[in-house]
Amino acid sequence: MPLRVTFVAAARGAPLLAERFEDDRPLDQAGWDEVQRVAGDLLPLAAAELRYCSPTPRSRATGDALGYAPLVQLALRDCDMGRWRGLTLGEAMAREPEAVDSWLADPRATPHGGESLLAFISRVGGWLDTRPVDDAGRIVAVAEPSVIRAALVYALKAPPSSYWNIDVRPLSTTTVSGRSGRWNLRFDGIPAQRSRT
Template sequence: MTVRVMLISPAMNAALREARFDGDAPLDRSGRERARAAADAVPAAGLTLSGPSERCRETTEALGLAARTEPALSGWDLARWSGRSLDDVAAAEPARMSAWLGDPSAAPHGGESLRDLVGRIGGWLDSLGAPDAPGADFLAVAEAAVIRAAVVHG
């Protein structure tokens, strides 16, 4: 069976504008307005899914989509770095930041490594072609790291 998966990254919020590891922050006004403006360009799908983050759910709503929340699409678990700025982590933990940037198996933050993220999202993608999958045409609003992991999985 051929499966088509369309992925949409959620709209901007303050955490992204401030280069912080997102701690599930809501959309800002500008992000909400831009998502509403893009609503007419979103293609139809057999099943629409949303990552569980507030940002994904709010983007889905602003796009005018009725979506099922999909726990498998949760964002990259960066554990104790969540909510902190990239500069703050780099200054406070330079060796750990360097390890994280240089080794896809590293998880110095106590969360999920990049390899683990790609494996988790790859497993979800592979499950969509299963005989008991709900449809062959999916649209999902998911965090950017999840989308990158899906692309890397291939």
């Protein structure tokens, strides 16, 4: 039986335009409301043999609110953004426009002094490839959208630049199945009870 890993995107912690690099703010009220609206649809994932989450407050809170009691996985942390941590993309661009352009264009670039996009994708992919195939058939992992994007790029063996073309919505689910080095992708979508984007 192939391993199935379902990623659940953490609920919102801030409006989209206010999102910050390595944002460690807790869920905002809109995020809590969204979790309550979709909890019934996502609760069956709590039956997974293993339940994990990113170490961010909003990922942990989302997993707990959905009844998963997830185990924190450091490998599922957001990309280390070095001195840009806590800034919005617009703020980083205003301070260091050439450095941001370099970072967006080159997946190996680390102008912020943190982790490159390629290293981030490899770290998250390494976590995916080391899941215990023999011990569990189903895994659920609540993670930041950026982490899920990295996992999808890795699973599809897509070029790192495709990371920028993947949109992961809060509380959407995406499943990869297979085993190390051979993953298939299934878009599960956003639970039907959600009425707004």
